[in-house]
Amino acid sequence: MNSLIDNFGRSHTYLRISVTDRCNLRCRYCMPPHGVELKEREEILTFDEIERIARIFVKLGVRKIRVTGGEPLVRHNVEEVCLRLSRIPDLETLAMSTNGIMLEQKAKALLKAGVTHLNISLDTLRPERFEHITIRQQFEATIRGIETALQTGFPSVKINTVVMKGFNDDELLDFADFAKALSLSIRFIEYMPFFGNGWNEVRLMPYREMKEIIESKHRLIPLETNETVPGPAKDFRIEGSGASLGFITTMSDHFCGDCNRLRLTADGRVSNCLFAQEKFDLKRLLRSGAPDDIIEATIRTAVILKWEKHPEAQELVKMQNNIMVAIGG
Numbered sequence: 170m171n172s173l174i175d176n177f178g179r180s181h182t183y184l185r186i187s188v189t190d191r192c193n194l195r196c197r198y199c200m201p202p203h204g205v206e207l208k209e210r211e212e213i214l215t216f217d218e219i220e221r222i223a224r225i226f227v228k229l230g231v232r233k234i235r236v237t238g239g240e241p242l243v244r245h246n247v248e249e250v251c252l253r254l255s256r257i258p259d260l261e262t263l264a265m266s267t268n269g270i271m272l273e274q275k276a277k278a279l280l281k282a283g284v285t286h287l288n289i290s291l292d293t294l295r296p297e298r299f300e301h302i303t304i305r306q307q308f309e310a311t312i313r314g315i316e317t318a319l320q321t322g323f324p325s326v327k328i329n330t331v332v333m334k335g336f337n338d339d340e341l342l343d344f345a346d347f348a349k350a351l352s353l354s355i356r357f358i359e360y361m362p363f364f365g366n367g368w369n370e371v372r373l374m375p376y377r378e379m380k381e382i383i384e385s386k387h388r389l390i391p392l393e394t395n396e397t398v399p400g401p402a403k404d405f406r407i408e409g410s411g412a413s414l415g416f417i418t419t420m421s422d423h424f425c426g427d428c429n430r431l432r433l434t435a436d437g438r439v440s441n442c443l444f445a446q447e448k449f450d451l452k453r454l455l456r457s458g459a460p461d462d463i464i465e466a467t468i469r470t471a472v473i474l475k476w477e478k479h480p481e482a483q484e485l486v487k488m489q490n491n492i493m494v495a496i497g498g
Contacts, residue, residue, distance in 0.1 A: 173468070175472050175473060180429060182230055183231065187241075188241050189244040191240065193305070219254075220250065231431075243271070251263065252283055268289070268290045272318050276321040277321055280321055288356075330357050332379055341379055348412035349410045349412045356402050359373060360372050360420070388407070389414065425478035439468060440471075441474065
């Protein structure tokens with residue numbers, strides 16, 4: 170039975186756990202130009218603390234956990250915490266979001282540790298544009314990481330692509346062809362406002378415009394999801410292929426009414442929304458010797474206080490602690 174039901178009747182079965190605030194890329198839509206202040210090592214949750222919190226969440230009804238960052242693969246020996254999480258009774262899905270740079274070295278160990286679902290970020294198929302977005306020359310490593318993930322045998326590999334009008338929207342058809350060539354699933358994400366990421370409405374391409382461009386060349390057939398934990402994407406199959414495309418419509422057609430997500434930051438705070446300002450400090454409770462029932466009560470409070478829906482874009486971009494890399498996506 171799920172104990173994590175908010176005031177609007179939403180049941181929370183999905184927890185995103187950030188295992189680090191560090192990243193080996195500097196994506197412009199994720200991190201402010203001046204960078205972010207990183208936490209000291211002792212401020213970051215240990216693997217024991219992550220496992221204990223995760224077990225409490227699963228006891229309360231969480232059935233899917235996604236390991237995130239920053240970039241989770243820069244956390245030393247991250248496979249160990251994945252293995253621990255995968256062994257929690259009643260957890261049904263263990264996923265990871267990564268930029269893919271280190272997958273060539275890590276994919277087999279992650280699969281062995283129980284990770285079944287991978288989401289890999291790739292916002293362009295052009296090396297020079299990749300460098301402009303990420304401020305790093307890691308395009309080839311990312312492509313090798315995607316290829317390795319597909320060859321390793323993960324049950325699910327998806328590509329996440331943030332679409333910015335006037336910047337990479339001219340690659341939508343290229344991405345569709347890329348998906349067809351590799352029988353991949355690609356999810357196009359509307360550009361979201363975070364503090365310091367330069368968001369403005371001119372850069373926002375609503376999913377209907379993306380879909381119209383892709384349908385100029387490909388027939389898209391709506392897909393019914395069979396996932397135990399439903400996702401936010403509007404999903405389609407490209408006719409005549411094993412590829413699928415999804416659209417995550419945070420800005421133009423938000424899915425707050427069906428949101429089932431909670432987030433745990435790398436320094437041990439629960440966030441009940443990607444854009445929430447208030448966070449609930451579980452690390453302080455853990456390190457002060459609090460028993461599980463006190464931690465459970467704090468988690469329930471976080472759920473009860475969840476917004477019905479997030480504020481409008483013009484308000485979101487002003488929120489100074491609303492920085493993507495610090496939240497974990």
